[in-house]
Amino acid sequence: MKTVIKTIILPAIVLMGMATQVSAQTKRSSTRDKTATTTTAKRTSAVTNNTTTRRVSSTKVTYKKPTKKVVSVRSVPNKTVVTHNGQNYYYGNNKYYTQSRGRYIVIAPKIGFRIKTLPVNYKRINYNSRNYYNAQGIFYVHINNEYEVVDPEVGTVVYELPEDYEKVTIDGQTYYEYANILYEKVQVDGTRAYEVVGIIDME
Template sequence: MKTFIKIYVIPAMFLAALSTQVSAQVTRRNSKEKTVKTTTTKRTVANNGNTRRVSSTKVTYKKPTRKVVSVRSLPKRTVINHKGQNYYYANNKFYTQSRGRYIVIAPKVGFRIKVLPPNYKRIRFNTHNYYNVNGTFYIQINNEYEVVDPEIGTVVYELPEDYEKVTIDGQTYYEYANVLYEKVQVDGTRAYEVIGIIDME
């Protein structure tokens, strides 16, 4: 009987104790990693002092010039009059007119359209239902959809193709349509969190 205990029972108890210790270490390590991620997200908001607005004078773009996309004509366009100026909406993009050409622009807050493009994504954050179309945020007002600035903390999982990298106080962020994003991890998936809005000056 003593031989049986030495050969089978003691090694089994040793293995059980070892696996419990390893499991506890893995749990501790995972909880530390989660804490770091949470701290990082909180740090980002705290560093910006919960201020939504960032002066454009503090923003440095990595590329000195932006690629300008223009076309000669816009079939089936919708005219949008915004603050006394005409803009155009066609092919799920917004345009302004200059020298006989239509130039693609990021939509201005306040633009309204009647029908969302089919590729929109619904995002629920706090009390708002946003509709995100290629980096443009809309909310529904009556029977129309209005371009708005998203709230700080809103998370998206992809950015539009023509986003830009910017630096503010030595930190790298991503910008599209004057909305600033920071790369974050959400449940192990790469995402982008809204951290501010650029005030054009």
């Protein structure tokens, strides 16, 4: 009888145990696969959110100063013409100008302006595997041997703003604005910095 138990029942118990173990592993494996898929989906959606530019209507933006100082000059030495949407603008002294009544008025460049050479003292910024060149608060990307003015992505960080930035409030929150780019003051490794949080849509 003992021999029968050893030869029939014990192998049956071992086989049942192995089947249960395989079943458990299959369940664990399928659970792990589902978790991995979910994690990837979450990661992808987070990246998508970071690269989306938050647009803010100018009607929601309140400037601390009621008027902005307008800088104009009579002439711009060694200027180059920047044609954009059929209209001429001017670039010289690392600034952009429009012409009105015989004077050149300093402006923030429009998205799409292109120049051959970057302004002096530009800084290279890498964000989301994209190279930006930041000069006096203006962001450029390198396209076909030229540098084109672009909107930076939300989350891009700079360590200083141009002197003529402005303070604004949106829904009671204070931000910093330059060239229609909105920044929030942040700390990066204990250093003060400014993170892009949105772009103002002029209306």
